[in-house]
Amino acid sequence: MGERILLIEDDQQLGAQITDFLGRAGFEATWWSEGRPLQPGEAATYRLVILDLMLPGTYGMDILRQLREGSDVPVLILSARNDTADKVRALKLGADDYMTKPFWPEELVERIRARLRRPVMQRQNAVELGGLSVDLESHEVRVQGKPVELTRVEFELLAALARRPGAAVTRQWLVENVLDPEREGTERTLDVHVSRLRRKLGPGKHIETVWGIGYRLGDGEGP
Template identity: 35%
Template sequence: MRIHVLMADDDPHIRALVRFFLNKEGYAVLEASDGVEASEIMEREKVHLAVVDIMMPGKDGLELCREIRAMYDIPVILLTAKGEVEDKEVGFESGTDDYLVKPFEPRELLFRIKALLRRYQLRTEDVLRFAETEIHLTNYEVTVEGTPLALPRKEFELLAMLASNAGRILTRDQMIQRIWGVEYEGDPRTVDVHIKRLRERLADVRGFSIVTVRGLGYKLEVNGG
């Protein structure tokens, strides 16, 4: 199966550069000059991954990213000239999987695309495996070397969410909305408390770790231990 990458950027030179490098690697590139055109392409074409520039006329990249996250289950890379932590936080809250600051090396974009496609394939499975640990998404069970590991429901849901998005930064707001619901009005730091307990229960587990990304949130990092 040929992978279709949507490239949404109002700069034709950047689109041409990305198309050249991705075509060489065997990817099919679908081009859009703005967010509206990108939405139209996604309605009629099968897209496996989207590379989206933030600053576009009509519908900007953040709006497009939120739309993709709501309607499709594909990875997204945001491109921007802004590199401040606050800008990245807005990007990740919009649902992006990765973030690349212009100017960028096309080969770096290619590496990130390949990594995201691998993670995406990983998270679509019913059982996620990290070294000797298995996370069974359908029956809410974690086993380590075949032995069940008891986890409270919320901690399991946090672990499953992080593991299903391995390598992707998830904000506290995203976790609260997904696990506690959009109507939750309690302390947003409840995520930190649950993550702390989860880390304690997983202290001796190898293969992955839950990493704090300062100012943004958390991610599950595969370490192959």
């Protein structure tokens, strides 16, 4: 049985086509033709949600907002609205990707597969790995019990890795989700921030380079 995907789309013809295409691609698709909030624990049964914005019932943005209050399931917005403001708002509310209609079904499938290959953010207030402690709520970082002062970008970078301890996170994802795309959104700039962060964290392989992919948070021991 394939990975479960929830499709929320009111267009009957399009919904049927997407459901059929997902099935042939090896996914198990559930289709809702109108918007409604997901019940507690319901989101956990799906690996990804495809969400239209203009829905009868509950508006798509409201579904996204409610979903993000208690779940980190990846959400891909699929909408005819291509206004930049809508895209920015959806991404700020926690959407992982945004596709505009019309689209190629093959691209949709590949975007789903790409999203599912990435580690999913875990909801937790603190992460401790080796001698490193990261409090995601208070933004406090300690190494061997000693506080470490970080800039906003350095903390967001460390937090992104801390939410996926031991998992490799691509440089492209970090650039798109941590750096400011208007001012500093390049992989070279990311490498500079990583270098500065490593110096502040001190000796030990806390942030490991995964060649050809990106970075991951290690236990600080290393060979």
